Amino acid sequence: MEKILTKKSFSKWVKKLESYKIYAPVKNDDLWNYEIIDIPESIQPDYPNTVLSPKKIIFPQREIFLEFKASNEEGLEVKEILPEERPAIIFGVRPCDARALTLTDNVFKGDFEDPYYWKRRNQTILIGLTCNIPPSFDCFCLSVGGSPHSKDGLDILMTDLEDKYYIESLTKKGNQLINLAKDCFEEPKVMDKKDLEKIQANSEIQIKRQIKDIKKIPKKLKGMFDTPFWDKESLSCIQCGICTYLCPTCHCFDINDEVASSAPLKGKRVRTWDNCQFPDFTMHSSGHNPRPDKASRLRQRILHKFQYFVELYENFQCVGCGRCISKCPVGIDIIEVLDKVRDYGL
Amino acid sequence: MVKVEDIKKEAKRILKEGKVKYIIGYKKSTNGLMSVPAFIESPEDVENLIWDPTCVYNLTRFLVDEKRRKAREKNPDERPVGIVVKGCDSRAIIVLLQEKFINRENIYVLGISCETTGVLDEKKLLKKLNGKKAEKVEYDEKDNFIITTLDGKSKVPADEILAERCLECRANFPVINDILFGEKVDRKLDNRFKSLEKIESLSKEKRWGFWKEQLDKCIRCYACRSVCPMCYCDECVVDTINFAVTADTTAEEKAQRIKWVEKSPTTSENFVYHFVRAIHLAGRCIDCGECERVCPMDIPLRFLNKKMEKEAKELFDYDAGFDPDQPSLVSCFKDEDPEDFIR
Amino acid sequence: MDYNVYIPKLAKIIEIKEEVGGSRPIKSFRTHFINKNDFSHRCGQSAMISVLGKGESMISISSSPLVKDYLQFSILKMGRVTTALHEMQVGNVIGIRGPYGNGFPIEEWKGKNLVFIGGGIGLAPIWSVLNTALGKREDYGDLILIYGARTSKDLVFNDELKELKKKITVFLSVDVEEEGWKEFVGFVPQNVTDKKPSPKNSITVTCGPPIMIKFVIKALKDLGFEDEQIYTTVENKMKCGIGKCGRCNIGKHYVCKDGPVYSWAQLKNLPQEY
Known part of the structure; x- marks a missing residue:
């Protein structure tokens, strides 16, 4: 379904969506992030990238799995805690971040479906916004199969045409939202469609960064496991969790018991984000660590994204949002690393 | 330069x-x-x-x-x-x-x-340039920076972007x-602790509110710890497992390791993490500002360390990082130290 | 989705046996689910054991799938969770989720001789497959066990081993000379070289510490075993057990889900990250 929504009608539409929990990018001090908002008057089309992607809503940093307590009958009682049942809408999703969720879906489905992830995923509607201008200097979505107007994973894609939005509804869920306020929308004219095509074509030209010949990289990486390349590339890495926590596709986690009282026993089992750059991530109880240094941990990050994930799901585990580059405390640039991988030994 | x-x-x-x-x-x-x-x-x-x-x-x-x-x-x-x-x-x-x-x-x-x-x-x-990309920044030796962008050169007083x-x-x-x-x-x-003035002037409640809001943003990426040259401990209190495990470390030792801080980024855990870090840096932090610079969530961490620096100066007349032969603040005491619990 | 993969099923400890004492103690726990459920495992699979309040640990199931009365876990005291387990009494309740992993392809091994090679607690996963082969004795050829530990006191399933000797060939070893020890003295790989099991129509299953596995494989290769005849298990730090939390992978393989059983033909082509 394709529609036109004037900027004036935008808030009228949003008011009709009251029953949903609504998230949109919000600026606090100088930082943009997705927050729950009451009335999203208007989405600013030129906001830079949010620090965290909508991953933080679908796969929150802390998820309570279950509660446990001592009980007289069986000695122990375990209660499953599932996320609250409440449909949500995320406005202003960058196309890359929506694509990221389609990649993460692969991990959380399969033989063992993750009930927490899917509960949140299924009750969330993603409304994207075309990146008319790149939200970051380090965007490289085109290199990894995305684009500034990619529709993957979105329910609706909005494109800013100055005084109005071009609305492309892509799923049943999207259609439903539009049908809730039919009178807010107009039919697109031929001119609108032309404007849309122009803007979307132009949005691609503005992506300046790219990884050339990326298709060669997975195979190349396969032969580079035991090379000194990783020692050199990781010299400046400080082993923080920024690249992975900010990455919209990184999904690694930890599970821990948080005890409120030890006698009588009472507590929660929670999932929290974890990441492959922390030394304790793979350390055995014995003290043995299969990834003992930062070279092996940087290698894991790159290989997971550009080799293992490709072998498993035929897609890079990267959407080119550029967060890991922009926010790396020591300027490690994944594009540069991959360029070097491609040219290694040539 | x-x-x-x-x-x-x-x-x-x-x-x-x-x-x-x-x-x-x-x-x-x-x-x-x-x-x-x-x-x-x-x-x-x-x-x-x-x-x-x-x-x-x-x-x-x-x-x-x-x-x-x-x-x-x-x-x-x-x-x-x-x-x-x-x-x-x-x-x-x-x-x-x-x-x-x-x-x-x-x-x-x-x-x-x-x-x-x-x-x-x-x-x-970045703020000064309204999101535009700077290509080059030079110092003109007269307290200005000359910034080159695609649109050309502009002059900015150094104080504004230092x-x-x-x-x-x-x-x-x-x-x-x-x-x-x-x-x-x-x-x-004039005043080496000038940046603290504003926050020090707040009431206790307001300060609590300020820090709660700031530290609630923390995603525990530990970039502040990772970038800090003083955070060199083999095992950090916030880690949930022992790192310095040898073949002789018993199961009991590992099992008894106290989890001082949970991994959950909740208010209480974030406070413990940042305050433990601040206190461990008292008399050691030399104000390189790296923790604040690297924070992806823009938490003003420098305030915490600056405040500790001020305390060390005012209570013990101690300045970190000028004299390698001076005993370190937290591992020595003097008769004239203000607290008498140690005597 | 009516079933939550992360929720453990509660089970009561019905029997605890001290296998090994000293500073690296091992205990075997037999457990019984409190509520009836459809838990059924294959040889070589593992389960996530919960001590609520302490956490979870991936432990291999040492009882045979043929045994229906209980699940058995033989556990070396190593960290937070296993220490808590060692402090437990009969009647205490733990959580179990699983079973996880691929298990041994014992159906493919029908008609073959099976050579089991174990070191220390590594006998636990072997125990499951060995007892299954014993239970279906007519399906397999010769069964041989080569097993060793640091000292005779560190051998697990001591009583059962005595019984086992009446049924199949068992070669035991201890690492260093000790009084009264009449069998082989030396490391397990040396015992393998010494006993020279025949590669003819045979499959070997090796479990133990990584360094032992490495040298056993070398010894087996020297004896003429093909890569496809050599099976072993890999161990890595695990949290979810279902291939999602991201820490136990070697290459694209998640050891929890795709392992822990690998033939040397598979394993030698994977990164050495275990």
Whole structure:
């Protein structure tokens, strides 16, 4: 379904969506992030990238799995805690971040479906916004199969045409939202469609960064496991969790018991984000660590994204949002690393 | 500003003569304006070295890596490591020496005086340029930065985009060095704790509210800890497992390790993490500002450490990172110390 | 989705046996689910054991799938969770989720001789497959067990081993000389070289510490075993057990889900990250 929504009608539409929990990018001090908002008057089309992607809503940093307590009958009682049942809408999703969720879906489905992830995923509607201008200097979505107007994973894609939005509804869920306020929308004219095509074509030209010949990289990486390349590339890495926590596709986690009282026993089992750059991530109880240094941990990050994930799901585990580059405390640039991988030994 | 050619000349010499095994310095990044840490191993690579207002990093943090790497090597290269330091960074070396974490003979210090200027705050610059990309930033020696963007050049007063710490700098000149670049220039500083005034003026409740809001943002990426040259402990209290496990570590020892902080980024856990860190840095932090710079969530961490610095000064007349022979604040006491519990 | 993969099923400890004492103690726990459920495992699979309040640990199931009365876990005291387990009494309740992993392809091994090679606690996963082969004795050829530990006191399933000797060939070893020990003295790989099991129509299953596995494989290769005849298990740090939390991978393989059983033909092509 394709529609036109004037900027004036935008808030009228949003008011009709009251029953949903609504998230949109919000600026606090100088930082943009997705927050729950009451009335999203208007989405600013030129906001830079949010620090965290909508991953933080679908796969929150802390998820309570279950509660446990001592009980007289069986000695122990375990209660499953599932996320609250409440449909949500995320406005202003960058196309890359929506694509990221389609990649993460692969991990959380399969033989063992993750009930927490899917509960949140299924009750969330993603409304994207075309990146008319790149939200970051380090965007490289085109290199990894995305684009500034990619529709993957979105329910609706909005494109800013100055005084109005071009609305492309892509799923049943999207259609439903539009049908809730039919009178807010107009039919697109031929001119609108032309404007849309122009803007979307132009949005691609503005992506300046790219990884050339990326298709060669997975195979190349396969032969580079035991090379000194990783020692050199990781010299400046400080082993923080920024690249992975900010990455919209990184999904690694930890599970821990948080005890409120030890006698009588009472507590929660929670999932929290974890990441492959922390030394304790793979350390055995014995003290043995299969990834003992930062070279092996940087290698894991790159290989997971550009080799293992490709072998498993035929897609890079990267959407080119550029967060890991922009926010790396020591300027490690994944594009540069991959360029070097491609040219290694040539 | 010091000319990079002078630094290159010396770097080339010490590498050629085999005086150092490598040099930690700055080079240009591949993704824009800011510099990145460089590890220069051969005289040919010296050409990559740069020195400009984007050289923000406190490179002494990499001395911690160097020490660990060396400990793992069977036949380590015993030559010193060359390291480029600014005045503030040089104070970190003093603390590491004072705490005997590094030895003087293991480092060759290329000290650079910031003279009349300092380094940029990238976030301030980005704001100043309204999101436009800077290509180059130069110092005009008259308290201005000349910024080149695609639209041309513009002049900005240095104070507007200098890093906060540079505005309160008390060590624009390296405290320790093997070779020195630049002049010692005295700079006027009315109040070294000026940035604290606003937050100190708040009521207790308001301050609590401020810190709760700030620390609730924390995603526990531990970048502040990872970038800090003083956070070199083998095991950190916030880690849930023992790192220093040997074959002799018993199961009980591992099982009894207390989880002081949960991994959950909740208010209480975030407070414990940041306050434990702040207290462990009291009398050790030399205000390089790296923790605040790297924070992806823009938490004003420097306030915490600055406040501890102020406490150390006011209570014990203690200044960190100027004298390697001075006993460290938290491991000594004096008769005139204000609290009498230790006597 | 009516079933939550992360919720453990509660089970009561019905029997605890001290296998090994000293500073690296091992205990065997037999457990019984409190509520009836469809838990059924294959040889070589593992389960996530919960001590609520302490956490979870991936432990291999040492009882045979042929045994229906209980699940058995033989556990070396190593960290937070296993220490808590060692402090437990009969009647205490733990959580179990699983079973996880691929298990041994014992159906493919029908008609073959099976050579089991174990070191220390590594006998636990072997125990499951060995007892299954014993239970279906007519399906397999010769069964041989080569097993060793640091000292005779560190051998697990001591009583059962005595019984086992009456049924199949068992070669035991201890690492260093001790009084009264009449069998082989030396490391397990040396015992393998010494006993020279025949590669003819045989499959070997090796479990134990990584360094032992490495040298056993070398010894087996020297004896003429093909890569496809050599099976072993890999161990890595695990949290979810279902291939999602991201820490136990070697290459694209998640050891929890795709392992822990690998033939040497598979394993030698994977990164050495275990």
